[in-house]
Amino acid sequence: MNDSPLTTLSTGRPQPIPLSLYIHIPWCVRKCPYCDFNSHEQKGELPEQVYVAAMLEDFKQDVDFIQGRELQSIFIGGGTPSLFSAAAYETLFRGLQQHLKFADNIEITLEANPGTLEQGRFEGYREVGINRLSIGVQSFDPVQLQKLGRIHNSDDALRAISCAQQAGFSNFNVDLMHGLNEQTPDDALRDLNTAIAAGAPHISWYQLTIEANTEFYKRPPLLPVETEMHRIQHAGGALLAANNFARYEISAFAKPGHQARHNLNYWQFGDYLAIGAGAHGKISRANGDILRYQKTRKPEDYLLRKLSRSSKTELIAAVDLPLEFMMNALRLQQGFTRQLFSERTGLNSQAIEATLSRLKQQGLLHEENLLICPTPRGFELVDSILAEFLPD
Structure with missing residues (x-):
């Protein structure tokens, strides 16, 4: 008997x-100063x-x-995962594969x-099975890097990209x-041009937001006004498109064949396990339930706990579920199908049909070849679209 969480398509074939x-x-x-992640x-x-050992x-x-499922992708985030050695990840991967x-x-x-990388580390990561990097540059401007509190400079960033390529990372x-x-x-276009010239096949280009519980929240920087922000976004999108980068998600741009498969699984409402202090997971059970869970947040508590490191399920x-699904799927340029909605939520797509029809009439959603996606205007007003899926 197969006990995987299955969804039944119209053909009756389980997926x-x-x-x-x-x-x-x-x-x-x-x-x-801008970081609100669980980092210490x-x-x-x-x-x-x-x-x-604690994670295993x-x-x-x-x-x-x-x-009963195979693992399709792993993402190691932080904090700064590149502080850990290749040997640590080799031990972790071997333990997981048991x-x-x-x-x-x-x-x-x-x-x-x-700021934490050198050639030997890149090669070691490749050898233990890591086949993609996400290099946290943020800016190539030395003044901006200083204001952002980064520990690297522009030369360090370019060197890291070059070393990654020399170590065999074609996907980063x-x-x-x-x-x-x-x-x-x-200024913004200069950063993009530098990354493009350095050979990056994927660029995550996102707007700085001021989050609570950060230094920037207490002492905000002087951000561009809204009209200037729009100019930056439109000019940057045009530059990336002209250089063969497709915008497949709100802040993700990739050359052909370099979309982030792990992030696509998030945005398509797939399942993901979680280990490590403060990590979040989402799992679909065979009985139809969909769970979210979170691990103990403080590293010292995570290391000490023995019976359970889950702090919330x-x-x-x-x-x-409609809102939960849309919060992910509507980030994607390609959108989603009704079939995917039903597969991943277990709900009949009729549950959202009236809302979809209303949003299409308002010019915020578009449907073609069974794909439902935001229009260019809707892509800029995703929060307004999501509000339509709030439960009554």
């Missing part, structure tokens, strides 16, 4: 929901071996969530800070922010 894994490494060299400044030697112990408690199978074409992404992302302190469109109510 397993794809499964990914998120791994959180919570330490960094220095907390950036490194104090003394990192507990690599103890933390890897944690994973054993979630093996029921696997439900409980589930990695797909033959698995994508394994590591977030990397240019460069993270860039726009809407920075007093940034002009020319909740069932997503059926009435909330």
Whole structure:
């Protein structure tokens, strides 16, 4: 008997929901003033071996969530995962594979800070199976890097990209922010042009937002006015398109064949396991339930706990599923199909038909060849679209 979480298509053919894994490494060299992630400044030697052992112990408690599926992708985020050695990740991967199978074409992404990398580390990461990097550059402008609290400079960022390529990484992302302190469109385009010239096949280009519980929230930088922000966004999108980058998600641009498979699984409402301090997971059960869960947030507590490192588990109510699905799927330029909605939520698509019709009449959604996606105007008003899916 196959006990995978299955959804039935109109043909009656069952389809397993794809499964990914998120791994959180919570330490960094220095907390950036804009960062609201679960990251903690490194104090003394990192507990690599103890933390890897804790994650493997944690994973054993979630093996029921696997439900016979292969792992399609892994994303290692932080914090600064590149503070950990290749040997630590090799031990972690071997331990994980005692409980589930990695797909033959698995994508394994590591977030990397240019200020913590050298050639030997890149090669070591490749050797243990990491085949994609996400390099946190944020800007190539030395003044902006200083204001953002980054520990690297522009030369470090370019060197990291070059070293990654020399180590054999043909698939990598460069993270860039726009809407920075007093940034002009020319400044933003200069950052994009530098990443393009360096050979990045994928660029995450997103607007700086001021989050609560950050230094920038207490002492906000002087951000561009709204009209200037629109000029930056439109000019940057045009530049990327002219250089063969397709915008496939609100802030993700990729050359052909370089879309982030792990992130696509998030946006298509797939399943993902989670280990590491503060990591979040989402799982579809064979009985139709969809769960969200979170791990213990503080690293010291995560390391000490033995019986359970899960701090919160909740069932997503059926009435909330349309919004939960749309919060992900409407980030995608290509949108979604009714079939995907039904597969991933277990709901009949009739549950959203009236809302879809209304949004199409308002010019915010468009449907062609069974794909429902935001119009150019709708892509800029995603929050307004999502409000239409709030439960009554």
